[in-house]
Amino acid sequence: MQVSVTLSHSQRFKYHFYSMQMYGILILCFLILMMSVGPYISTYHYDQMHLAAKNHAPSWNFWFGTDDLGRDIFVRTCYGARISFCIAIATVCIDLFLGIFVGSLAGLANPKVDECVMRLLDILYSIPTLLTAILLSVFFGSGLLSIVIAVNVISWITMARIVRGQILLLKEMDFILAVRSLGANSSYILLKHLLPNTWGPIMVTLTMTIPSAIFSEAFLSFLGLGIQAPMASWGTMAYEGLPALQYYPWRLFFPAAFISLTMLSFYLIGEGLKKTFNSSYSENIL
């Protein structure tokens, strides 16, 4: 049973902030640090082969070991992080621009337009995301850009639905009526009053769509559809490390651990944010 203690807003914020998100943010900072400075610390390059040291176990020379071509796994993991974060940033941009644009348009437009847009989005939404991603990446070929398109072509719909729902709720409220009666036009109300009140749900949704995009990339790469050699993504590295699991487990272990860490950090941040904003959002997976 939950104990209801009356806390001031800032106290509650602090309490929730330090409990869960903090761990997530710490992990994320660690990953970003590794991604940005990792390749400069190490003396190796991501496609530099050391044929004398194939499948080398983790050692002082090769911190995470080497793969079957003698490439340093530490550097490759750092580059994999860069690719994952590229995907993450692309997802954030597409979600924020397209999702918020369509969502707020549908929320503010007259009910008929709203109905049409939402039905269309509902139909698109019911198509399984990863199947579409697989289909699209087969056609666009492999490469970072095609992966970004394939992963994000459906994912922004979640954001659009959330934003629309929030705006429908908010626009009936008294403070919007007050602003409107003062003569503000719709775009002003949207930018100054509606969207700032939607940031909570938007951020929580981002903590769900970002890891699912990163996971989709890893998944596609794991199927051999994603980033191609010699570029390194975590999914590709896991795929390459899989056959050698019995003898060289570190080749799978490091990329796998980093995928899991990323997912965990976003999960923690998302849970923490949910508690901070103190509302329940619909579960969204993959």
Place this chain on the structure above:
Amino acid sequence: MFSYLFKKICFLLASFFILASLTFILMKMIPGDPFSAEQSLNAEAHRALLKHHGLNLSYLQQYKNYISELFKGHLGTSLVYQNYTVNQLIRESFPTSAYLGLQALLFAITLSLILGLVCAFRPNSWSDHLIQIGMALGISVPSFILATILQYFFSIKWHLLPLARWETFSHTILPTITLAALPTAFMTRLIRNNLMQILQMEYVKTAKAKGLHPFTILWKHALRNALLPVLSYLGPLTSVLLIGSFIVENIFSIPGLGQWYVKSVANRDYSLIMGLTLFYSFILMTLNFIVDIACGLLDPRIRIMPVEV
């Protein structure tokens, strides 16, 4: 209820039609035809092949044929495995996938029910925290990684369970656990959170005031209401199981449909990819449809509410 049903059926058909058209357009967007990659073909044979597969017609005609074949339930033939139609492949390998999926589903539901009840029975106790940590791990470790970890320890290190293949019951254990991990984590969290919310309600207080045992309250009064969101989660859950099956069947070399899908992607066998994608989406959409109807039946608010906010 009928208008709700009607709306949902229209929706199902429209989504499927859009997906079918989308796959068709994508298929036509690839430069060249499926046989232009094969160098050895002479022009004569090439034309004959095109004609055999009906690819020499206009796009509109092809589209018509494609849609009418779909209505009859024919999903086309494989380009790489020439003797196979997609329907044949599905008949041969889908039962294995379905068996694995159902076993994982049952396992996930049972386990998450137990774990959720344990969590809600003593919230914030050590068992609750332990389960929550486990659930966070279950959500953040992708299935292909979990599968290899399980294989490494249970088969390679400890020789407890078979590494791969599909023969006896013991062969199904590791794939089932892998497949069930993510759904179990999600459902446990869902059941726990729902139960916690419901336990704050007035009618639970009444039950408590009557002097009922806490477990009876949980089992008889709270659980029933906590299960509705779980039911609506069953739709996305099948999608998780399905995506998981691609990986699990590949890693454990199980002769199911997921393996064919991955193979068809690797071979660039376009017509097989199309056919299987349509089949998978058909299953998913139909299941989502059934779940929606079931939720509407169980909870009248869903079918009366005009817009979800």
